[in-house]
Amino acid sequence: MPPLARRNLFHDKIRLMVTLNGIVFAVVLIVVELGLFTGFTTATSGVMDHSQADLWIAARSTPYVDQAVDFNERKFYQVLATPGVADAQKYIVRWTEWKQPNGRTESVEVIGLDPNKSFGLPWNIVTGDVQQLKQPHAVMVDVIYKQKLGVHNVGDWFEIRGHRAKVVGFTQGIRAFTTAPYVFTTFKNAQEFAQFNQNQTNFVLVKAVPSADLAKLKAELQRRLPDNDVYLTREFAAKTNHYWMFTTGAGISVLMAAGLGLVVGIVVVTQTIYATTMDHIREFGTLKAMGAPNSYVYRVIITQATIAAVMGYVLAVVVSLFVILGGAKSGAPIQVGWQLLVSMFFVTVGMCVLAAIVSIKKVMGLDPAMVFRG
Amino acid sequence: MSVDVAISVRGVTKTYAEGSAGTPALNGVSLDIRRGELTLMMGPSGSGKTTLLSIMGCILRPSAGTVMVAGQDVTHLDEGKMPAVRLKHIGFVFQGFNLFPTLTAGENVELSLELKGFKPSQAKSEARHLMEIVGLGDKYNEFPRNLSGGQKQRVAVARAVAGSPEVILADEPTAALDSHSGRTVLDVLRQLARQQQRAVVVVTHDNRILEFGDRMIRIEDGLIAAQ
Ligand SMILES: Nc1ncnc2c1ncn2[C@@H]1O[C@H](COP(=O)(O)OP(=O)(O)OP(=O)(O)O)[C@@H](O)[C@H]1O
Ligand SMILES: [Mg+2]
Numbered sequence: 159m160p161p162l163a164r165r166n167l168f169h170d171k172i173r174l175m176v177t178l179n180g181i182v183f184a185v186v187l188i189v190v191e192l193g194l195f196t197g198f199t200t201a202t203s204g205v206m207d208h209s210q211a212d213l214w215i216a217a218r219s220t221p222y223v224d225q226a227v228d229f230n231e232r233k234f235y236q237v238l239a240t241p242g243v244a245d246a247q248k249y250i251v252r253w254t255e256w257k258q259p260n261g262r263t264e265s266v267e268v269i270g271l272d273p274n275k276s277f278g279l280p281w282n283i284v285t286g287d288v289q290q291l292k293q294p295h296a297v298m299v300d301v302i303y304k305q306k307l308g309v310h311n312v313g314d315w316f317e318i319r320g321h322r323a324k325v326v327g328f329t330q331g332i333r334a335f336t337t338a339p340y341v342f343t344t345f346k347n348a349q350e351f352a353q354f355n356q357n358q359t360n361f362v363l364v365k366a367v368p369s370a371d372l373a374k375l376k377a378e379l380q381r382r383l384p385d386n387d388v389y390l391t392r393e394f395a396a397k398t399n400h401y402w403m404f405t406t407g408a409g410i411s412v413l414m415a416a417g418l419g420l421v422v423g424i425v426v427v428t429q430t431i432y433a434t435t436m437d438h439i440r441e442f443g444t445l446k447a448m449g450a451p452n453s454y455v456y457r458v459i460i461t462q463a464t465i466a467a468v469m470g471y472v473l474a475v476v477v478s479l480f481v482i483l484g485g486a487k488s489g490a491p492i493q494v495g496w497q498l499l500v501s502m503f504f505v506t507v508g509m510c511v512l513a514a515i516v517s518i519k520k521v522m523g524l525d526p527a528m529v530f531r532g
Numbered sequence: 533m534s535v536d537v538a539i540s541v542r543g544v545t546k547t548y549a550e551g552s553a554g555t556p557a558l559n560g561v562s563l564d565i566r567r568g569e570l571t572l573m574m575g576p577s578g579s580g581k582t583t584l585l586s587i588m589g590c591i592l593r594p595s596a597g598t599v600m601v602a603g604q605d606v607t608h609l610d611e612g613k614m615p616a617v618r619l620k621h622i623g624f625v626f627q628g629f630n631l632f633p634t635l636t637a638g639e640n641v642e643l644s645l646e647l648k649g650f651k652p653s654q655a656k657s658e659a660r661h662l663m664e665i666v667g668l669g670d671k672y673n674e675f676p677r678n679l680s681g682g683q684k685q686r687v688a689v690a691r692a693v694a695g696s697p698e699v700i701l702a703d704e705p706t707a708a709l710d711s712h713s714g715r716t717v718l719d720v721l722r723q724l725a726r727q728q729q730r731a732v733v734v735v736t737h738d739n740r741i742l743e744f745g746d747r748m749i750r751i752e753d754g755l756i757a758a759q
Binding site: 159160162165166169440443444446447448449450452454526527529530 | 582624627644703
């Protein structure tokens, strides 16, 4: 068939630009917002996702990782004595206050761990190594937060709740979801930094023996520790995600922005595809009068929409790339994986085809006798 | 029905549902349109010419009476089956040309052929042939906007005859043309009628083209006044 759809679409360059603009705007908005959502999700559960522990044990009714009350470290020994547990460690995650030599303070979240274990360790270490945390007062922070925390070099001294802290290394790219950066240190230091009573912890991390049935081990630990909650690591990560994303509304708002992008996209694309169809309405009348089957007429409209979708998608991916790069520089954690990009292709085409349906309805109602009227 | 009869209309009336307060646009029309003839249809404004043409072209249904197209009774044909009858048996030429402006002259003809089942390569060579017949072999790749009115209407004629429908129905094909262009268009239509045995119906107000008709039908107030 002569390329009627393509010609009609490219015939009016200004209208084509408007169409593409609408699609690009919508797609970039959706990609960036969903990318932010993914970024947020990764940030909220990063400590759990990278812990390499099999189970997390917290005090009863702990809503999320950042809000765990302390319990007696006696529980830790009960855990160690449970069959199926290969190893365990007391672990602290708690907000506290970081003080620079000039007196400025910042909220931080201290993570207290055992550097001799194979799990629960800081990851992406770019300066120093985890063994250096065994030095007195040693802490590690992320390079992203150097400026915020006033850290220049390894060896800089700070104060956390009246206790001295010395930076011995850096991680890279460990973003906290809240404004409080993570400070990695030993469990003992963390007890002081976060003002725990001696013999108190707020988590126990468990590594199971390789052959263990995790569900069974979880149930057994739960039975032995009735005052605690025992989670599979991914369960606790999901619980924390859910809290930040949905209980606080942070996630809802980015998802709503993504949804808004979808709505805006559909509206703009519907209008422009409709306007293009109306520009050529006489031709559609002529086609119907000639006896062209409806399927052909619909194909013309759908093809217009699909071409617009593909072009808009490609442009949108390019624009999104720039936005993501800009976001990475400015500290906005936009994470866009290939799955998102592939799904967005189908969303874009779907959006445009949906938009075409309004035009198809219009053409369906067209009276072929119109061709004889002036 | 004689083999020469392409369209046969018997006792056709048409009352438009809305407006015109029940006065029928057609009031019992019977006539045969024959192959090999150019039939002119004339009459005052509002007399029902376009209505009759639309009924003969399976675009409108009559309120009463019967219509046969190429030997097939189309009076009670399904709404959904009318387009196929139009596509197969009838070519239309309109006052306003109704070419596809974003397609070249040749592509306009190709589109019509491909809708009728021609393969693209066949459609191309057949379209070239048809463009020669209407005297526009050299305008194949021109866009309609670069053609004169008469040339556009000849492209429209080539598009209408593409795929060899028995019937060509033209509603005021010369109304937008100067007299010379009008004559060239009618000349092509008459040749098609005579040389290819098509039934050609031309609705017109234009007395300048009377000489091209093999036959003349006058319509007044929804009735055939003379033939
Ligand atoms: N879609 C319609 N709805 C209602 N009435 C209509 C419609 N089309 C035509 N009519 C009426 O039917 C009558 C015949 O109209 P028609 O268009 O067939 O006349 P015509 O002979 O083609 O006129 P003209 O020479 O002006 O084109 C007129 O009274 C007209 O107003
Ligand atoms: Mg008329």
